[in-house]
Amino acid sequence: MGQVTRIVHRRADPGREKDYEELARGMLEACARAKGYLFSTLIPPRVQGEEFHVVLSFVSQCDLDAWRRSQVAHEWHERIKEVSSHAPEYRTFKTTELWFSASGLTGNKQPPRWRMAIVIWMGIFxxxxxxxWFLFPILQSVHSFHAW
Structure with missing residues (x-):
């Protein structure tokens, strides 16, 4: 199945942003002990009143589901409800889908793989x-380079 990433968007109640951030960080520390956990991060709002963003990544969907259904996760979510009356918004992706995601395209499908390969090659080549061209003349002047 592959690695999955879950992104959670949630707004803290006005004046409770600091409390929300502390609770969210505590939840992420607890999450780090879950089976299949890879990484997580908390992205605070740029300006007051915007949403916090939590990014969680697990080895598989089964591991993420096990964390979501765990008593530990439930307890942390109940604590967070005390400082956020806003319903969270969840999005889950196969982590490979986050590269060249079609979500930002106006059409309903991703560009063909060969086209993405050409675009990448045009940047690398x-x-x-x-x-x-630039380094080879410099490296030729290095004495140890001639020894090979």
């Missing part, structure tokens, strides 16, 4: 060529 000029940079690599420049380094070879």
């Amino acid at each position: 000029p940079i690599a060529s420049f380094y070879v």
Whole structure:
């Protein structure tokens, strides 16, 4: 099945942002002990009143589901409800879907793989060529380089 990433968006009640952040960080510390946990992060709002964003990544959907159904997760969510009356918004992705995600495209499908490969190559080839063109003359002047 593969690695999964879950993104949670939730707004803290006005004046409770600091409490929400402390509770969310505590929940992430508890989550780090769950089976299949890979990483997590909390992204605070840029300005007061915006949503917090929590990113959780697990080895598999089964591991994420086990965490979600755990008593520990339930207890942390109950604590967070005390400082946030707003319903959380959840989005779960296969982690590979986050690269070249179609969510930002106006159409309903991703570009073909060959097209993505060409775009990536167009970015890598000029940079690599420049380094070879620029560094090779410098490396030739290094005495140990001639020894090979």
